[in-house]
Structure formats: C-alpha cells, structure tokens
Amino acid sequence: MADSSDYVVVGAGLAGAATAWNLASRGHEVTLLERTVPASHEGSSHGSARIFRYAYPDDFYTRAVIESRLLWDELEKVSGQALITRVGAVDYGSERRPEELARILERAGVDHELLNPSEARNRWPHIAVDTPALWHPGAGVIDAESAVNTMVDQAKIQGARVLTNWDVSEVQRSLNGYKLVSSSGESLEASNLIISAGGWLPALLDLLPLPAGFLGGLPAITVRQEQAYHFHYLDNQAPWPTFIHKSANMQTYGLPGGRDADFVGQKVAEYNGGRFISSAAEQTGQIDPENRLRVIDYVRKYLPGLNPEPYAETTCLFTNTPDENFIIDKTENITVLSPCSGHGAKFAPLIGEWAADLATGTRDIPVRFRPATAHTGAIESNF
Numbered sequence: 001m002a003d004s005s006d007y008v009v010v011g012a013g014l015a016g017a018a019t020a021w022n023l024a025s026r027g028h029e030v031t032l033l034e035r036t037v038p039a040s041h042e043g044s045s046h047g048s049a050r051i052f053r054y055a056y057p058d059d060f061y062t063r064a065v066i067e068s069r070l071l072w073d074e075l076e077k078v079s080g081q082a083l084i085t086r087v088g089a090v091d092y093g094s095e096r097r098p099e100e101l102a103r104i105l106e107r108a109g110v111d112h113e114l115l116n117p118s119e120a121r122n123r124w125p126h127i128a129v130d131t132p133a134l135w136h137p138g139a140g141v142i143d144a145e146s147a148v149n150t151m152v153d154q155a156k157i158q159g160a161r162v163l164t165n166w167d168v169s170e171v172q173r174s175l176n177g178y179k180l181v182s183s184s185g186e187s188l189e190a191s192n193l194i195i196s197a198g199g200w201l202p203a204l205l206d207l208l209p210l211p212a213g214f215l216g217g218l219p220a221i222t223v224r225q226e227q228a229y230h231f232h233y234l235d236n237q238a239p240w241p242t243f244i245h246k247s248a249n250m251q252t253y254g255l256p257g258g259r260d261a262d263f264v265g266q267k268v269a270e271y272n273g274g275r276f277i278s279s280a281a282e283q284t285g286q287i288d289p290e291n292r293l294r295v296i297d298y299v300r301k302y303l304p305g306l307n308p309e310p311y312a313e314t315t316c317l318f319t320n321t322p323d324e325n326f327i328i329d330k331t332e333n334i335t336v337l338s339p340c341s342g343h344g345a346k347f348a349p350l351i352g353e354w355a356a357d358l359a360t361g362t363r364d365i366p367v368r369f370r371p372a373t374a375h376t377g378a379i380e381s382n383f
Contacts, residue, residue: 005031005161007359008180008190010168010204012038013045014144015339016196017151018352019359024158026356031188032152032160033180035167035200039148042280044198044317046145048258049267050345051242053089053139054110055101060366062108064347069138071349075147079154083147087256088241089139090124096246098134105136112136126234126305127243139242141255142345151352163188171207177333178209194359196337199223199280199317205336214331217375221327221338224318225283226274227291229310230261231299240266245302252298260314266306270295271342272318285315318342328354328369335359336372 009020012034020032039045052072054065076083091098098114105112113135120129152162170181177191197204202221233240242255250270257267273291277283292313300308321327324341328351335358339351354365367374 003187004176004189005029005191007031007192007194008033008188009194009196010180011196011198011200012148012152012162012164013043013196013198014148014151014345014348015337015351015355016194017148017155018348019194019196019337019355020160020162020352021151021155021158022349022352022356023359024155024160026360028360030155030160031190032155032162033166033168033188034162034164037164038152038162039145042283044319045148045345046316047314048143048145048260049255050142050144051089051139051244051253051255052084052142052346053242053244054105054108054136055089055091055134055139055244056104057097057100059104059107060368062104062110064350066108066110068347068350071353075150075154075349079150081146081150083150084140084142085256085258086138086140087239088135088137090120090127090129090133090135090241090243092120092129092131092133092243093246093251094131095248095251096131096244098132101134105134110136111138124241126240126303128302128304135241141242141258143258144345147348151348168204168207171209173209192333192335192359194335194337194355196355198338199283199319201319201336201338203279203281208334210334211331213376214329214372217372218327218329218336219321219323219371221340222320223277223279224272224274224320225277226269226272226316226318226342227287227295228267228269228314228316229292229295230257230265230267230312231303231306231308231310232265234305234307240305250294250298252295254303261312265311266303268295268299268303268306270298272320274315274318280317283315283317287313287315325371326351326369327371328358328365329372330358330370331372
C-alpha cells in the first residue's frame with residue numbers, strides 16, 4: 001500500500017514551508033515534499049537577503065504587511081530565531097511616487113517621513129537621491145534561508161513529515177485523492193495537494209489533473225533568471241537602509257547583503273532585468289554581461305558610497321504574474337500557490353495562513369488571489 005498523508009505540500013521554499021507549518025500547527029497530518037533541500041539554491045528562497053517593507057502603492061498590501069509582521073513576530077518568538085533585521089527603507093524616483101506611498105502609510109498608521117532630495121542626500125550621502133524620498137524605519141531585511149529552515153523545523157515540531165530529494169514526476173487521481181510519483185519510483189497518496197513549486201510551477205501544472213476551465217483561468221506565469229550583485233561599502237558608514245529606486249528607464253533595489261555578502265556590502269539588482277526561461281529547469285546560473293554593466297553603471301551614478309566593482313554575484317528566480325498579484329487558488333482538493341513577482345517573501349507566514357485556510361475550507365481568502373475560480377464564476381463570497 002502506498003504511503004499517504006492528508007495534506008501534501010510540494011515545494012519547501014518560503015511559501016511551502018509556511019503552509020506546512022500552518023497546517024501542522026492546526027493539527028493536520030502534513031507531508032512537505034522538496035525536490036532537493038529546503039531553501040534550495042535552485043529556487044527562489046535561498047540566501048540571507050530579502051526586503052521587508054511596508055510601502056506599496058496599494059492599501060491592501062500595506063495592511064497585509066502589517067498583518068504579516070505579527071506572524072513573523074510569532075515565529076521569531078516560538079523559535080528563538082531573529083529572522084528580520086530592521087534597517088529602514090528609502091523609496092524614491094519619478095516612477096516610485098513617494099508622495100503617494102506616504103499617503104498610504106499615513107492611512108495605515110505606519111511610521112514614515114517624506115523628505116525632499118536635499119534632506120535625503122544629507123541623511124544618506126552614500127545614496128544620490130534625485131527626487132523626494134519616503135523613509136519608513138520599520139522596514140528591514142529578511143534572512144530567507146533561515147526563515148525557511150525555521151518554519152520547516154516548527155512544522156516538524158508540530159508533527160509534519162519532510163521528505164527531501166523527492167521530485168514529483170507524475171500526479172494521478174486515486175481512490176482517496178491523488179497519487180504522486182517521483183522520478184525514482186517512490187509514491188505517496190494525498191487527500192489534498194498544495195503545489196508551491198515556484199519556478200517549477202509552469203511545468204508542474206501540466207502534470208496536475210486540473211479541470212480545463214480552472215487551468216484556463218490562471219493568468220500567464222512567466223519565469224525569469226534574475227541577477228544580483230554585491231558591492232563593498234567604501235567606509236564604515238552607519239548600516240545602509242534598503243532602497244527601491246524607480247525611474248522611467250530602470251527600477252533597481254538594494255539592501256544589506258548580510259551573510260551572503262560577508263556583512264560588508266550592499267546587494268543591488270535591476271528588478272525584472274533577467275532573461276525569460278520556460279521553467280526553473282532551464283536556469284543556467286550564468287550572469288548576463290549586459291545586465292552586469294547596467295547595474296555597475298547605476299552604482300557609479302547613484303550609489304557613491306559603494307565600490308562600483310561587484311565582489312560577488314548570483315542568480316535567482318522570479319516567477320511573475322501580469323498584475324504581480326499572488327496566485328492562491330483551489331479546485332477540488334488541489335491548491336495552487338504562487339506568491340510571486342519578486343515581492344512574496346515578506347508575506348510568507350501570512351501566505352501560509354491564507355493557503356491553509358483555502359486548502360482546509362476554514363475561511364475565505366482575498367478574491368484577488370483566486371483568478372481561476374473567479375474566471376469560472378465559482379466564488380460566492382469575498383474576504
């Protein structure tokens with residue numbers, strides 16, 4: 001008889017680990033499958049540096065960050081691990097619209113300041129701010145890899161089972177739900193599936209027994225192989241903030257690189273500047289020389305506090321939807337989970353709660369995350 005579990009979560013990145021932790025904390029029988037190891041370097045949740053910020057051009061997401069922060073606090077408390085380092089955030093650029101962001105933070109009650117360019121440059125002489133700038137001190141940096149491993153550990157403490165080096169090559173309907181088969185021939189029965197596969201999601205969707213109407217209602221999902229670079233600080237300035245700079249020509253972001261940068265440099269990248277790939281299986285880990293030059297030129301122009309020659313570089317995956325909303329949708333007993341578009345990390349514990357709510361039928365989740373169900377007209381109530 002095949003091994004079985006009530007809930008099987010596929011993918012042990014931030015979202016999958018959070019979902020497994022949440023389900024196990026509710027007393028459910030949970031198995032978490034990972035094709036390699038949790039927070040794998042082949043996925044989207046590795047490394048020590050992801051931005052945690054409240055500034056969004058959408059009140060909904062700012063409120064969701066506030067809710068998510070409470071869950072991060074809970075995770076840090078129960079685990080004894082510090083997962084978010086508070087360094088603050090600077091948002092500027094003609095297309096970033098810091099004044100609009102400030103109004104949203106004001107409505108949400110988030111501490112912030114709006115500075116003119118001169119005030120911003122005086123406060124951060126190592127950043128050549130060229131427009132009004134929004135500062136909110138509650139922002140910071142998430143240690144993504146430690147967060148994944150912490151949530152996996154907490155899921156285990158609550159009774160979850162974690163199977164590593166278990167890649168899903170086939171999914172079939174079975175008498176009690178679904179049968180998953182690995183490339184090595186292992187099998188696992190699941191009453192409920194939660195698919196949180198990041199850059200592997202486009203390929204996995206073809207393996208799932210999903211109704212055509214549901215599959216057709218999902219938005220286009222694209223995968224990019226992104227690049228990020230670490231630049232040495234030129235002197236012993238106070239800890240750098242995170243930043244997002246959005247102009248008409250380019251959107252960049254930066255944050256203290258932490259462990260990945262040996263604690264001596266800033267991680268800087270062009271947002272969605274990487275090449276398109278069909279799925280994570282196509283990633284090469286190779287840096288695009290043109291992207292490297294663009295980012296180096298940017299650092300020379302806008303970040304005078306950094307040595308403009310990168311001392312380290314890496315690639316990662318962005319899984320994008322057209323409107324940058326997440327996908328947390330369900331049909332029958334399969335939940336498809338894609339907290340994507342490069343901004344899901346900060347919401348990880350909340351995404352785990354939403355996914356668990358949807359998978360168990362506990363309560364409604366935000367309708368914006370259920371595009372396929374909305375497409376079929378099956379949603380009857382809103383969150």
